Amino acid sequence: MPDAAEAEESAYLSPPVQRAARLLRHIAEGDTVTNMAATARALGINRTTLLRLLTTLEAERFIEPIGPNAGWRIGLGLIGMAAQAFFSQDLVQTAVPCIARLADTTDLSAHLGVLDGVDIVYVLRRTPEHGRYVSNIRVGSRLPAHAAVMGRIILAHMPEEAVRRLFAGAPLQPSTPHTPVTMDQLTERLAADRAAGLAWSDGFFEAGISSVAAAIFDSAGIPIAALNVSGQTTSFDGPARRERIGRAVAETAEEISRRLGWAGPARQQNPTRLEVVA
Template structure:
């Protein structure tokens, strides 16, 4: 599989290109596509460069730990230096900036208030809130702190964490009852998290606020670690089992969480 060559670039739109950098990037993409450069003459021809330039590029990229020798099959494969760069890029992204337009579309699509929150100790902090053009009756706002064991965003984050971490987190922390449906013991919490994990969503029908229903999906990063959760909330009847809109809510919130996870590097 050939990579784009420097000869195919438009000089009018690439006046500030640095050709050696372009060649190095093309070579990385060529190797990423499964080409090992075992035959340097063939690889040089595919890349549109001479063999000496290819050898120098391979040497430089190997020295910088962008590629490494493939000891099993010969040639070269991508190295962990690229993974380190990717991890730094992902950690530097502003998840709030990325979440806001997704939540805005979600709120408009299903006509419910949408939120993004992150876990902080035993609480969830709401970082983003987007609302549709309808009357909102939920009291959750940006900056709100919610008990993670009771709120849907907290539950779905906890459900995607190693259980021993969750139990250690709440071992010495009293779990107050927000409503009669709130888990107040480690056993009750584990049972609830098992249910949420199987469902892939955390649902609440007046679990947290009287008259309010909600649903949350987890947001994962490139290492499959939860970085937060997206939720929607609205009138309780909308979230009841058998409600006409419940399936639409599930599909929409799964799609929104998947999109934000993808932007955070999650491969799915």
């Protein structure tokens, strides 16, 4: 039986708002609602209520249709709201000019990501003015942290026990044959990333695309975010070019960290170190 405090709190909850929130979360986690009956059962509501929620959320641009009979995905209205919330925080405001400069300096697409559970969430994207390759990843996109370079470099700077707790019971799904699929494989990969100071990837989610990421620290020395640059693998060709890219990413991450109050020693980076994951 709920105690008096729980009963009082539940009296102020709005069931329609809860249902809408649960539906949004369900869609964000991958259910495109192509099977109305299955989604209604999963949410514990009837199909009429589900249809009303979908219609309302689409009208508010919180979701958008993928295509004819292809279901729904999170819409630009909700993504924009989330991006605005992130932008109001010191992290993103501090990072914007630095990441824009990084994109222009390297002639590559640059991104900022934060860890949310076992995912990395993209909260900022900047593209070079005259870049040949422009990343099509959207703010609000989620990638598995154990596989994506920004997730890897954040995890690499966390205590191993914390990483093991985070992924306890969470399957490490492969994105390529080189993705770590066991905790031992993951901790080995993270140790290499930590030693390098950067996480590298070649052809990870898309053939011919490379990327490299560095961690961003707060005043307490905690890794709170990461940034990366990505582009065609040919744009990374040559040791000198890779070294310049790696150094630019490391220096930009350190600049943002210091602006956020991080006072640690200058990190010893080896920007040319390559961890091939695809």
